Amino acid sequence: MSAKNNNFDRKIRTDLNDFKSIWVRAIKPNSEWNEKDDFLDVIYWSRQVIGIVIGVFMGIFPLKGFIALALFAVINCGIVYFYCTSFQSIDDEAYGGMWEIIKEGFMTSFACFLVTWIIFYTGIHFDNVSQKIMH
Template structure:
């Protein structure tokens, strides 16, 4: 027997997943399920990591400057999204530090892989 509990209104569960996109892109949304909001922050970070990796790879950014800019831009975008766009009470989610570190390391890994591949592909032959 499975320990997984099923919701009696399975159809409504699918509608709530569809409306997650709407909630993520709407301003000042009410987030009764804290995990949904943290999931949105997590996946937003993953997208930011890939996009910044592409940008940093297209620009010939190297070294500590690229890493520092990634950290600053990534944290600033999430901070702006949480405080100004969604206007959530950060204490409900464990404070701003908990929200800021949500998905950071996986975003950083995706950023590094994308940055290295794009930079090497475009600018790697110039260093030979």
């Protein structure tokens, strides 16, 4: 039983070291990515954070409608494009082209954005919205 626990503890430590290594490479410019999936995981999870941050911002400042949706797409894709080409200087052909990188995690990021945007917009500006409906 003790050997089983040691293997489990060793696996957890290895996974944590891999996790730290990936995120250290993510914030270091021009990192070398031996595993394509590691870089795509960084893009995916970073994009979720970007979606939430943009949702909070657009919810606090009452942006709404098509302009807010288009602005989200431009900002989100622009940040990912800049990160890949300028900060990491990756060869996009190794990942199937820039379009494959740009669309990695976009829809889940969009969902995170929508939920956050709706919650913050409604929570902060509910009085304004309800007054417009009443009149």
